[in-house]
Amino acid sequence: MSDKHTIKVRVNGIAYERDVESRLLLGDFLRENLNLTGTHFGCEHGVCGACTVLLNGQSIRSCLMFAVQADGCEITTVEGLGDPDHMHPLQQSFWDNHGLQCGFCTAGMLMTAFDLIRNYSLETEDDIRLGLSGNICRCTGYQNIVTAVREAVKTLRAKPIA
Amino acid sequence: MAFTQLVGSRVRRVEDPRFLVGKATYVDDIRFPDTLHLAFVRSTRAHARLGRIDLDGARQAPGVHGIFTGADIAAALKPIGKPYHEKVFPPSVCHQPKWPCLATDKVRYVGEGIVAVLAESRYLAEDAAELVDLEYEDLSVVMDAEEALKPGAPLIHEEFDSNMMVHVTGGGGDVDAAFRDAAVVVRERFYTNRHMGCALEGRATLAKFDAEGDITLWSSNQMPHMLRTRIADIMGFPEHKLRVIAPDVGGGFGPKAFVYPEDVLTCYFARLMKRPVRWTEDRREHLLATFHAKEDIIECEMSFTADGTVRGMRAKIVQDLGAYCADPWPSPFEGLQLAATLEGPYKFQGYAYEVSTAWTNKMTSAAYRGVGHVPGVYVQEHMMDLAARRLGMDPIALRMKNMIRPEEFPYVTLTGLNYDSGSSTDALKKAADILGYESFRREQLEARSQGRYIGVGVSTYIEMTVFGTKFMASAGVDHGNHDSAIVRMDPGGGVTLLVGTLSHGQGHQTTFAQLAADELGIRMEDIKLVQGDTQATPYGWGTGASRSAVVGGGAVVQAARKVKEKILRIAGKMLEVSPADLELVSGKAQVKGAPTRAVAIKEVARMATFSPGRLPAGEEPGLEATCYYDPPAFTFANATHIATVEVDIETGKVKILRYVVVEDCGKIINPVIVEGQITGGVAQGLGTALYEHLLYDEHGQMLTGSFMDYLVPTCTEVPNVEFGHIETLTPLTVGGVKGMGEGGAIAPPGAIANAVADALAPFDVKFTELPLTPNRVWDTIRKAREKKSNPDVSHASTSAT
Secondary structure (H helix, E strand, C coil): CCCEEEEEEEECEEHHHEEEECEHHHHHHHHCCCCCCCCCCCCCCCCCCCCCEEECEEECCCCCCCCHHHHHCEEEEEHCCEEEEEEECCHHHHHHCCCCCCCCCCHHHHHHHHHHHCCCCCHHHHHHHHCCCCCCCCCCCCCHHHHHHHEEEEEECCCCCC | CCCCCCCCCCCCHHHHCHHCCCCCCCHHCCCCCCCCEEEEECCCCCCCCEEEEEEEHHHHHHCCECCCCCCCCCCCCCCCCECCCCCCCCCCCCCCECCCCCCEECCCCCCCCCEEECCCHHHHHHHHCCCCCEEEEECCCCCCCHHHHHCCCCCCCCCCCCEEEEEHHHHCCHHHHCCCCCEEEEEEEECCCECCCCCCCCEEEEECCCCCCCCEEEECCCCCCCCCCCCHHCCCHHHHHHHEEEEEECCCCCCCCCCCCHHHHHHHHHHHHHHHHCCCCCCHHHHHCCCEEECCEEEEEEEEEECEEEEEEEEEEEEEEEECCCCCCCCCCHHHHHHHHCCCCCCCEEEEEEEEEEEEEECCCCCCCCHHHHHHHHHHHHHHHHHHHHHHHHHHHHHHEEEEEEEHHHHHCCCCEEEECCCCHHHHHHHHHHHHHHHHHHHHHHHHCCCCCEEEEEEEEEEEEECCCCCCCCCCEECCCCCEEEEEEECCCCCEEEEECCCCCCCCCHHHHHHHHHCCCHHHHEEEEEEEEECCCCCCCHHHHHHHHHHHHHHHHHHHHHHHHHHHHHHHHHCCHHHHEEEEEEEEEEEEEEEEEEEEEHHHHHHHHHHHHCCCCCCCEEEEEEEEEECCCCCCEEEEEEEEEEEECCCCCCEEEEEEEEEEEECCCCCCHHHHHHHHHHHHHHHHHHHCCEEECCCCCEEECCCCCCCCCCCCEEEEEEEEEEECCCCHHHHHEEECHHHHEEEEEEEEHHHHHHHHHHHHHCCHHHHHHHHHHHHHHHHHHHHHHHHCCCCCCCCCC
């Protein structure tokens, strides 16, 4: 027996109205209902961070939220960050600094980093590492990701990190 | 304007944009209408006979289109298995078990697939799976490899008379003489932790059956041609009507280099149901039912003379295989490779080993980055440090004394490994210099006087890379390991590379383009890489085993050279000079020493396709060449890792202060890629050393079934790596390149065990079990303190996890 609820969300600036089951995960809603497959599932239990998106400006794990909980909210996914012709400075910095290998964690890393840079002070490299510690990467060993975020902070804030 | 030399340069990856903007295509991103979703009922028992399976409730569930048991598919699908060639490993010597795609009479590990449910969504398929009712008749569970080998142990594969898959002995030299009259013998028993590759993208499959009767399978797999060949065999399906595509793959590391039941079943059900079928595993399934790795018990002894010359080694290895055997690379690879490589970079006079490989009621073990090397180097290097302590020698001095010297390469080990070239002593010296070893020792004394425990640990190794077909044959594996490339230039002068390897994070779209661009004198932007589609690419063996730069890159260069020679012949005719007087530079075929006499490569390309009548006599139209390249059995890379740590003796917590890597992988194509591979490998190696452990309880239930318990290193656990590079070109490959992808993961457990023991030198401890959790470190210190205060009381060793 399915139960359907009508939700209204704005995703990457576009308004959507959809009928969803209560148990549909937000990440599945983005991937299946809206065909935004840039957001990935790596664990479905809130540890790996691959599913991170922005909800009303804050980074959240879309595997730990139901679509119905996002009713009336503004969501930004990696597709809303930039495209190949107009990359966000974060995306550009990841590219310039070899901040990805297989790419599966990258969307989540970018969205977390976006939140970090906008909402936290990030005085030191340790601050960046702590801020990213909720996003697992199995390929890179993190070093270049940290560099990418440092460089992006410089670009976005014109203030270098110690 | 001259193009820069690309090979050897730090070139930014060309493939990155699609990943950065969320437009990459992983298997689960692909959508077809009418797709059915597959979910599995998996065993909740580690060892049991299967009784009644009640599907009535599940069949009634909404959206269900089909439910299948092992009995339903047994006639159509062969079991997975038999990877060893019977000529090399006959049945009398090696037991090769059958792994059915769905369990039939028995289950052998928690997580084994029993029932397959096909429904309109994954949610509905899992709802239905929950309604399946199963009867199990529990059997005694075997959770320890040594117990499994004892007479009377419950038999996991009852068609055999024991739980031993294969038992091998080997070695070389005179080991008894090497131990006779030895001044110092170090003897230890090691346990290495069951863990796994754990790529961030789990396994995923999607299959379509079309009107021509062909099947297309998308699979998150490292070796699409291997997968096609194996599935065709298992299904009894014509291989030429099966197309396997590995699109973007979110990490591999070894476990995805095999055929799994889910790959076969997805194809089978797509054909049966005549609808697309997909399966995407979740992390719980991944930890339960994707190949595990590296659980070994190693008893090792080494003998030394009084002045620290190493003489002999004996090793007794028991490998925990889990419940079955992986296909096509057989699970015993781990134990056998461990034994074969244990001499490392040291010169032994005698070595004898014995390897037993035993089944247990756990998920099957297969390959994960640094097969055999990870446990082997940990053992080898920790033994060296323990020996240094006994001999009163500095650990680096002891190593230098016993390492193969530069002038001694090529060097053949007692097990017959031909180290073609290497720089073990130089890498060790350079790493020590980068660290400032002497200065650290002074710092250590100072810290100790302040009650702080800091230490340094070295781990140095020689690594097998490439694994050419000659090796596979000698190892009894019934598969090849060549690779291939087609280089095809279109009339516009652009080039398509079609390759048999499968980049899944290693950057081949960039590095292979660097190789081809330099060879053909064109720009990287003019080159496109096609991989991962068995319909388009020549037969290859994918990516793993540190092979692609050598075998894939080697095939690309050799094919590109054939195209280059044809371009030169055609240009020679156009310019009326001998091809030998021409070179390809910056998009032109130009006369050496007289560059204004030139013709654009694009012109040559256009002529080859549009005006073949004007080509030199005997030339075929077009500009295309293929190379199938079977490389040497091995080329050997080497590296030294040095870690410094601080240990909190009240909590057992280990903090890494610095981490230095000096590596030698021969000719480097792109240092950015190499450093990225090393750093990623180090992160995984630190996981092995400190955090990761797949644990089962005594009933065979997994205790580490999520990322809350299976601890993959995060950003705060991995230090910045300091690099040094040496390039000792090997004479054996195209361009002198060696493999290196696995290396970063190999050395860390040895480096960390050594560094922690060194930090705790005042307690005189050793670490013969991984991982070095805070509990284990703390408990080790506690026992050492007790022993110091009660030297006469016997202190039984208990395993602290």
